[in-house]
Amino acid sequence: MKHYSVLLIFTFLLVSCYQVERNCADYKTGKFSFNYSVDGIEKTGTFVRTESYNIDYYENIADSASIRWINDCEFILKKLHPKNQSEEAPIHMKILSTTDSSYTFEYKLTIKKPNRPLRVEKGIAYKVK
DSSP states (O other), X not given: OHHHHHHHHHHHHHHHHOOOOOOGGGGSSEEEXXXXXXXXXXXXXXXXXXXXXXXXXXXXXXXXXXXXXXXXXXXXXXXXXXXXXXXXXXXXXXXXXXXXXXXXXXXXXXXXXXXXXXXXXXXXXEEOO
16 A cells, blocks of 8 residues: 555656646747548648737638737637627637647637537647748
């Protein structure tokens, strides 16, 4: 039992010392690509982000949004020209981890819809050089 306790404490110390790399400032601006699925078909989209705007390109259609940065790793996207009421809700984006060429993020609507659970989605964006 004593050996088990020592092993458990040692494991806890190793795990608690691990910290995910988050160089979010490297991904505040630039051109990025990401994969998404529509009706089970994998597609690739691109977007260009500046300090204030985000322009998405899906199947040769541009869609723009304003950006309000909360901190280096979180921002709020709000579509500039929503086509319907569901597109009016801002989206909270959070960068979870970074590498030298990509970042993992999660996003969710900022407004919870009645009688629906709040869905958090994840994805990976790759910096285009």
